[in-house]
Amino acid sequence: MSHLKRSLGIGLWFMFLTLPLMVVRVNTVSREVEWRWSNLVWVGICAFAIAWFWQFSIERRAAQRAKVAAEPHPEKDRPSLAQRLADDPVLSRRVLLAAALIALIFPWAVSTTQNFYHVNVMVSALIFVVLGLGLNITVGLAGLLDLGYIAFFAVGAYTYALLAKGFGLGFWMCLPLGGVMGMLFGVVLGFPILRLRGDYLAIVTLGFGSITKIVLENWDTVFGGAAGIAGIPRPDFFGLPLDGREKSIYTYYIVLALVAVTIFVTNRLKNSRVGRAWMALREDEIACVAMGVDMARTKLSAYALGAFWAGLAGVIFAAHNNFINPDSFTFMDSAMVLAMVVLGGMGSILGVIIASLALKLLPEYLRAFAEYRMLVFGAVMVLMMIFRPQGLINNMRRKYEYDTADVESNDGGK
Amino acid sequence: MAASSTRGGKKLLEVSGLTMDFGGLRAVDNVGLDIHAGEIVALIGPNGAGKTTFFNCVTGIYTPTTGDVRIHTADGATRRINGMKPNRITGLGMARTFQNIRLFPAMTVLENVMIGRHCRTGTTILDAILGTSRSAREERESIDTSYQLLKKVGLADVADEYSRNLSYGAQRRLEIARALATEPFLLLLDEPAAGMNPQETHELDELITRIRDEENVAILLIEHDMKLVMNISDHICVMEYGKEIAQGTPKEIKENPKVIEAYLGEEAHA
């Protein structure tokens, strides 16, 4: 009953809250005021319903929390799907194989010589998968918040554009160069912010992102300014001429390979000395340093490596689009990549891939909802944090294999 | 200074005239303390006496305002470590635990200990990516050493658990195992018995002595549990208001009128 009353109250509150913005619209040209009272009714009804549901969810969540607190080892009892997959090597191998097969066949299945729109869309999405996985190293594993990550992407893209247009360097030559340039920038920008703590890092990285964009915009003799750089060559395939579809599919395979390499590398690092140090740094900086981990080096390496992938992705982005200008590298893009990491689940490779694909593909195919896209995006970010802060897929720690008996005998022999 | 002349063993840590100011506040005022090989030294004093600050100065978290902190390494060299970064000090062979437990909650128990192996291994990013033999060897070694340490502190059966899921006492022991993984010659424990029940404290008592004996590690601990302190310490330093007021064997400390007045006075009769 109290729920009902509260929901009613909340409904009324939201009717009050949205009154001026949703009901009144002042048309300054015709000098008329438009009153949209029906909106108010809808707001009231929706707020009431949502409030009802909200209280229910919060209660359930609290109950779950209590349960978790009561049981000391909850993870043991409810292994997630991802965990079960990871624990079963045969199954996980099969799933992986199937995914790889689908990914390989995909471009031929969905395209014709005329229509390869879907391939292009997928290339764009996969580029963001690489970005998401790269930022996952910096934010997800090492816990270094970066709100200007897209700047490294821009560095890669402009590196390729300038080298290809100015010096005629080929794509394959520029791909590693773009990555290295991204990494260099990562280190250069990483140095001054080593001492800064989480929140300061947020604004400084955001500032760096903006500065990069402003410099690209203003320094038009080098970067082409707001007009951007057009006519960037596509990746060359041993000098063979390719038609539009083949070019797209070729790019698709390149970026797919890059995704595979990124997954491989992230996975290797995650369960290594370096990866553990990153995570420890994320969990507790002081304890981490006190345990003998060099903070500066660890932070810089996470920063540089994240930037490296962004640089690589940038090169492919420039090659794929033939044209770049500073508009592709705004704060919203940084926020988008960050959202991919957070919504997917910090540190979780599979989660980040799913979130990246979802965030890039859904808007592309749901153009009809384009207007509401960003509204929903913002709301989802808030709701995810409240109801599923660990993201779509929880970052599972690997269980290391150790031979108890063997160690015991060592112990005994000592 | 009532420093005991009967202390044996090689001098490992030598702190002299250590002073630490925070703005106008002098948290540690001209404190000196030596630790010899094989000793268990306790640092006691009322809350706010500056014991943890002393720890932080010695382990590099803070840079002392004045004074010297010197260590004598195994090869006989003496190094002044004031202002050195904490990770380098740990690298030189001093490891610590924290008063308010600082584990890595989202990592497994075993991984927590493996972090301690960081400074004793050298796998680089490239090694890790390429899976070189060095990476494989060190990984194996890290896992085994860490597991062994977990056995030593009685946590082997929860090695794959997330550290946040451990009980309080177990978390304290995990911190000790993690510190031991850095292969220290001196272990600094900040209130290891805080929040433990008598049974756990008793086990801790045994654990600390065992570590000293088996691992050949000297121990400096801050502790409020007087029973524990008097039981296991070879040497005690008493601080009050940032100043060192007495040093000596447990027996000497018990009989020191200044200590009785300032600190033990209330508690001993309580």
Added chain:
Amino acid sequence: MQESNLVKLAAAAFVAAALSAPALAADTIKIGVAGPHTGDLAPYGLPSKDAAEMVVADVNAKGGINGKKVELMIADDQCKPEIATNVATKLVSEGVNLVLGHVCSGATKAALGIYKGAKIITISPSATNPPLTKSGEYPNFYRTIAPDDDQAMLAASFATDKLNAKKVAILHDKGDYGKGFADFAKEAIEKGGKAKVVMYEGIQPGAMDYSAVIQKLRKEGADVLIFGGYHPEASKLLSLMNKRKINVPFIGPDGIKGDGFLKIAGKDAEGVYATGPMDVSKYPLNAKAREEYKAKYGKEPGTFFDQAYAAMLAALNAVKVAGSTDYEALGKALKSSQVETTVGKIKFDAKGDAEGVGFAVYQVKNGAFAEVK
């Protein structure tokens, strides 16, 4: 059913589908309409879409062109280059014959490469970036609006000759369009030698405050301000100038010549000069189209409506003259055949710019733009 039958059936269906696809394509003339239809730049793209729809409805009602109906393929590029390339690929893969668009110069540039590769003619109602035609890089590109350098030169000569300016300040919003206009104006003034450019700067669009720039304007003693950019920044500058009692004549490009500017700037707009496409209301076709629009949508048509309408007419005329949608034939027809449109009687020059369209200078008087004779 046996498996082999199933396979045969599937194969037959596939072949039929494969054959029918081009057959279908030949049935209609497919015209892509690409521009921003959502997002904050939608007001610049939607009028073109409306214009295209009106022209096509008209033509189809009369039986189409060369016996074929015209079909529109609407595609939203949000004025973003990366989306524009996707949109272009999509249009090309769906067999588009001709494209009306894109609207923004940046998006146009990004998409043109793809159309060029596919040999598809593109007519933009609004992309005024000069190199699009003048570089010769895109032989498939045409436009029914004059390029920016024309209006920048007009603005410059107006400043020096009509307003007798000796010290000119030039500001721009750092965007492709605004900076292009500013650059050409600067070049024209420096070449003309009648006045000096005392200040040339970019301003940050969306910033809270431009007072530093305005103080600088006063310090430099500029007697004319030429601004390259859109109406929000222009009105912000004007508002601050008026509050600080700085009365320097203000000349803007066609980006501010519209109701949007009048609406926001209000009384600050009074006396502001803007270059804009020549008054086309005198052409009968224009009046007719506008009437129809008002009847249909109940409001005045928006930006680039006239140009888009004209582009559609020119495109369809070319298809008619060429008798096909063949790339070469269409190009020839566009360059040779004069056509009556909403922006006057036009044909395209060798580089793709429309002959017969141009700019005039307007001034805000009593809350409306009036041509300065």
Added chain:
Amino acid sequence: MDFQYLFELLCGGVVKGSIYALIALGYTMVYGIIQLINFAHGEIYMIGAFVAFIVAGVLTLTGYSGLGILPLAALIAVIYAAAYGYTLEKIAYRPLRNAPRLSPLISAIGASIFLMNYVQLVQTPDFLPFPELVPDFEFLGDLTQFMSSVDVVILAVTTVTMIALTVLIKYTRIGKAMRATQQDMVMARLVGVNVDRVISATFIIGSVLAAIGGVLIASRTGQINSAIGFMAGIKAFTAAVLGGIGNIPGAVLGGLVLGVAETFGAGYISSAYEDVFAFGLLVLILILRPAGLLGKAVKQKV
């Protein structure tokens, strides 16, 4: 050296800086208490300006006129901004109070995106003309070349607001509770401070200041749209960090320093790089003084 020019720039910078300061106060107060960067704060500023626009529009178009419009529009704007700030905290931040640090930050970014698009959808993405609410002051005469009448109002309002805020924090009950909570939330709760209410009050006060800033700056630039909150928010946040986040005089100083630095950078070098000056200054100061200008380098408790 042209001193008049210098002085003109200084005046411009101070006016701009005091707006930054008004908005920055909201950031810094919230941060001081719950260590959260309220990214949606800029949107509250925007909503304040929008509500004022709507109220003023309705009043003028229904024939009401006169001086009363400004205070009335501002008052309703302030009430609504406070309501939005309060609701925002309840929905987007309160459930996350004990979550890992990154969670509320992401939630804040999400809330910011949501609010910006909400206003864009229910109102318009276009720029709207904001009515001139401040009349021309005749008495300023030639002084307008340094400061227009709106500028004078801005400075006056900002000064009054800041004095009021100082009094509020220093002497009132809620102010004392706020300071207690800022020092130590657990301890404050133990001695009977209703921490939830203090946090709500902080959001409300911050939102009120933002709305005042929104109305003032909108009537100065003469236009609003749904995206103005973002840049203003970022700049104000920069100002808060510059001054030492969590520190109230720091926010004011940070705002002024940022405003003046930007104006001088734009006036003497180039306005194209205005934001670069702002962020460059931020990075520089944080390198030299990681806790900001007035921030105390708090030793982390170990």
